Amino acid sequence: MSLLRLRAALAGTARLRGAGIPWSVLRNYSSASAKERARRNGICERTELLEVLKARVKQLQAGSSPELGLSKVELGDAEQQEPLQQALAAGPQQDPAPRARQESPAWPRGWVEKMKKEMQQRQLKVEQRLSIAAPEPAPESQGEAKPKSKAKAKKTKAKKSQKTPKAEVAAAWSQSPASSQSACSHLEPRAAAAKKATKVQRPQQGLKDKDSNQFKVLQQTIQSSLECFLFLQQPEEAERLLLLYHNSPAKRRFLDINCYNIVMQSWARKGHLHRIQCLLSMLESVGLQPNLDSYAAVLECMGRTLVSPKTVRRYVQQLRTDGFHVDELFQKCLFEDDGKEKVLKVIRIVQPNYQLPPPPEPEICKSSLLQDFYSRDKAVSYPKLEFSVEELQERFQQQLELELNNTVTIQSVEASKPLTPQATQARALLASLRGQWQDSVLQALQHSKRQMSKFKKASGHNLLYPYLCLLPEEEYVSIMLQILSSLSPQGVSLVVLARELGSKVYDRYITLRKLRSRQLEKVQEIYGDYIHLLAKDGQPKEYLPREYWEKLVAEAGFGPSLNLKECSWPFMVQMRLGMHLLELLVQATKVPRNILNPRLEPKLVPLLYHIYSFQSSWQVGLLKPHPAFSQLLAEAAETELTFNSSAIPMLCPPVPWTSPRFGAFLLNDTRLMRFVDGAAQHQQLLERCPPADLHPVLDALNQLGNCAWRINRPVLDIIVSIFNARGDEKLDIPPPLSEAPRPPAAPGSPSALSKSQKQELLLCKKKAAEMHSLRMDALYKLSIANHLRDKVFWFPHNMDFRGRTYPCPPYFNHLGNDVTRAILLFAEGRPLGPKGLDWLKIHLINLTGLKKKNSLQERLDYANEIMEDILDSADRPLTGRKWWMTTDEPWQALACCMEIAKASRSPDPAAYISHFPVHQDGSCNGLQHYAALGRDLIGAISVNLMPCSVPQDVYSAVAQQVEEFRRKDARQGVKIAQVLQGFISRKVVKQTVMTVVYGVTRYGGRLQMEKRLKEIDEFPEEYLWEASHYLVKQVFNGIKEMFSATRDIQNWLTESAKLIAQSGQTVEWVTPLGLPIVQPYYRSKSTVLNCGMQHLSVKNSSGDQKPNTVKQKNAFPPNFIHSLDSTHMMLTALHCLRQGLTFVSVHDCYWTHALTVDVMNQICRQQFVALHSERILQDLSEFMLEKYCSPGRETRAQWQKKLTEQLSSVPKTGRTQGRNCQAQEQFGDKGEFNLEEVMNSTYFFS
């Protein structure tokens, strides 16, 4: 569970760029052990995030890191050298590189690749330098003389050093117009073209892919800089930058039509038609075709000035001859501000009767699983909230205000503590220091901007300058100063801080853009109408939130303009911006050094110091606050916490998701799918997907997000009282730092310590750091909860790349630990009904972890038996017998006790209005899906797919099976089997069985076993290795025996993924609900950013890299199963909606009111049956065959044949018995599991 939580937390921070990423979460990179890290990596790429934080040292690199010898390559005999040079000199069109490499002997390949990698890195650096400090004067008069000579100089330079392979790489790269074009067409908005481009790109490998990746980064950088100028309304600057590239034949290839369009738009805003005409002729001169957006800019511009109808007619005519239609302008272009009205005005000059095109008919999802759900005649009214339109409107205003402020400062739960005079003094000092910093940082910022603009005037373009002009200067300063108060005393990696700063600026910029482009006004207008669907006094019914929103948008005639144009900044730009701000901060902040020690002379010293932490051959640059400052902060014990507004649950129902880029918060930019930095392929995939295919997923997320919550105040108060006292580790309330173990008093200076004392000191420090981070995490959660104690709130949801759903606010949400879950209640209350009280009691017993193997009735009986303890816990939680503290999930148990007490004491328990969520958990959900896929009878029984009187326990079953194998072997005299007598238990096998579904390997399984066996004191140590080796083999055999199809399916998935990845492609599939999925695992490549303070090595992952075969293959089975469990959850959510249930989920744990548990259980089972009645594996196989092995290509490579064979041999499932009949007889007929039985299985989810 803790792992899950960690991942959830990470996922949260990954997405919520703006949320003040607390170091408590991100610090893990240094404290997590290597093993832990490896484990996390194995499961989920997302945690890679943490690994990104390493900065690489040049110095050590030169010494000991793996590197290649240039001289070596040159010394290699001619045969090996030839393919290498071919590969290097390969023109992009013929592309003999992959083939050449296949022919070359196996071993030099590594070198070749490594060398290329390094070359590329260097090349990028060079290129960046060029783009930042382009030393050519701005060619105001479009004079081409200077850039040309510059280019010449560059060429001759290249020639000079052409002897080395390095120069050849560079040359090959800079002269590959074909690759640039393919990348351009890739960006074209028209879906067909994009598709074509990807198809063409697929077989391209090797050199060019890497090139085009860097190419894209540069292209994005130019585009986002141009957009900055558009936002700043500085068309002159935008044009200057454009010309800088346009006029240089070498750099021109970085420009695509979008760049010109942006400049045109910025002129259009000002109504300078002649500038746009110039740009159009420039387009022509470089052979680019104007597209729809170009015409939109022209027309908008004409709308802002006086032009003759003749001119208008000419352009409209040209638009038509280019194959566009006027209607398309209003259907496809994303207008900002009043652009649309202006264009319409101009069109009406030539076509006075022109009417806006009617909105497209809403499409309806055709998934067979949801036919009922979407059928119009069965539509049911959408469940209403308990609020009136007016109340919701008010809440909307509150939320809007919150998001407009960008950050929110709340009182922490520690505020209730009394204030000491010492603290008052410290706070005053802090306040005065902050005032000083405010001024000095502002000055530093202004100074650096002045320097930059001077430089810019002298010599061209400065990359960062426009990004430093977007916000008012004070906002940059406050963003920078925010960093200070959350800085850990142990220091934070520069990379983390830089990213945080960069993304905060970005978020703020997006907000401002939304304001300026009047997007917010439009959202406000639609939302005002939208809440009528949800409010109790609203009229409309029979719509889904998304449908209603879309309808309102169509009626208002906004078209697609509610969406903001894609304007994300390249990761590199964000990092550079962040680093620049960080450098300013380090320079400008000072602190008197005598805070700690008044005897020292009062001198100002830097507040932050930059220091390296060494980890074998790596070194990580850290920024640490001066200890005096940390001490001051601790003394001041400030009780204000500042969060990004997206870290707080919403105060009004979220905006429904209507597209991959629109939904959730009102202003905060939220993505439908979370991803690690720089991985854009998910978003591309979603955008390419037909909109109707995404409807089920969007509707499910909307349903989860529309659940209203409130705080369980009595429980919160108890938790806070313990938190503010001394904490309690047993109850998972982290104690304050004052409870941390103290190192023994040091005699004199620290250097005089003995080795063991030093060791102890280090341990104490480590423990204190851990405690601090846990404490802060809890402080954030509880403080947010306390802030919301009297409010109703909502958690907008999004999902990860497998479709698993998560609430967006990262700290406080229902996915959290026992403590957070215990303080959450449904805002909506429902009567308990006849069976509700019983469900509450059963739920309580489930939370205790007792009676796991007993039937529901027995659990209920037990609850009734201990009713006295339950009531005592509820009445005197801290002074009574404290039964609740002994349970597995004590806080939720306590909350449940209280609810039971209230309900049972009410005059009519059945009428008692309960807000309490009751959970139903899938038992080993992953194996449930496998068992159902393979129709394994024994397996199905053991994971409760078959009706049984008592719940089955798969772990005991496997343990039994393994014991049986062992006995057999022992009788045959296998030594290790004899040694293991009496040691095989449920506990030993549990972890391995649980993780089998998630793709644990024999290697990992053995380590798990070894750990378990080590815990058994009596087990002879010398047999550890052999025994664990034997056991893991037997567990795998046991699972194979019980889930005979599971291993087959797993192997098939793994093998398919391996072949796909080996062919240079990533594994993609589509869930039964139509959600497209791509596995984002690539061979990591890092780019070195040369910043003043330190070189940063930043890993970037984007679609053009080669897939990481090992990860692609190992992660496919678990990811596939996760995509199935998320599908099951979404199906259940949607059908619960149709039945009017409140429903939320924590992956495979479903929550609803006590009244509706029975209904939910039924729906959950129905949907499981429906899901597995689909031809899941066959569909997968067909999809992949189509995708990876589509026939009709002239050359069918060897790998394609192999892959086709592999993908076609779908393992046995319920649907394909015929083929495997023989095999089945061979193994003895174990009978087949009848899927319908799930309907009657009580313990399937319980």
Added chain:
Amino acid sequence: SETEWLVQHLQGPAVPFRRFIACPRLARTVQQCLQGGASPDHQPVLLEYAPGPGILTRTLLNAGVRVVALESSSAFLQNLQSLENSLDGQLKVIHGDLFRLDPLGTGPVKPPAMYSDQLFETMGVAAVPWRADVPVKVFGILQQRKERNILWRLLFALYECSSIFRYGRIELNFFISEKEYKVLTAKPKDARAYQALTVLWQVGCEIQLLHMEPWSSFVTNSKNGGLAVPKTMWLPNDHLCLVRLTPRQDLFAGSLKPTNSLPFIFTVKQCLAKPKSKLIDRLNSWSLDKGGKLLKELEIPQNARTRDLCPEGYRRLFEALQTSDMFTETWFHDDALESIRNI
């Protein structure tokens, strides 16, 4: 041929990659190198690390050297032990590994890991004062994969006078790769080679090149018989270099002491983490605010880069820092303490 058989036998997933001396000519060269320089009447005991098939051992024994052989692989142990038994105390064979001495964890250790006091007791060598003559010579071929790691660990032991250096100035004679030798002996301003390791070794030891031998002269236990020469981009690496590292007698003569040597190592590491940065910036970034004055006193130019300062300069800089009150601030010590554990 027996040697080769033995070496070939030493394969498998758990066996580390090793390099051996197999040719008698090379053995004789090494023996001469090792014995050169020392007076014939005082010949300290020679600790041979990982002798393997024992070619060099025999050469040394024939030359009359007292040898303690420290072998971690049981594959070679038997042979060595029978050799030990055939002699009259001139050879002592111990099952152990020089670079698994004094493990950090607590609890009983199993060979080849062991504690240094155990080793020295078995060798029968008692501790001598730092300024006394070399009590023990060590010879070995550094394990290639851990080369740098070993060099760092030895440095810490040297500066803290812990582990083997508790017994005096142990003289180290190691075959190390040429590129690492270039690092150890690099001069200031050398962009590639001048590193923290350089400064610390040059301050701590006299470094003497005894012999250079091409990689191909050594036998390896790799499966395909490959030489597995470590790759390098910037530094030459055609040989293994036999280097003698003799701890300096006057290492702790100034204000540098085993007790305060950690901050020294830390300072050097921090400075040379970014060799192109200015020394003054480094000093200032740690709030050691009198940087400018200090540099002036030491006659170091204000714009000196960290890689410009010679090893002796670092030592003087540190001693100056020691005497000023700057190091009284505890955070510097804390960081130093933390950072060293991560080698």
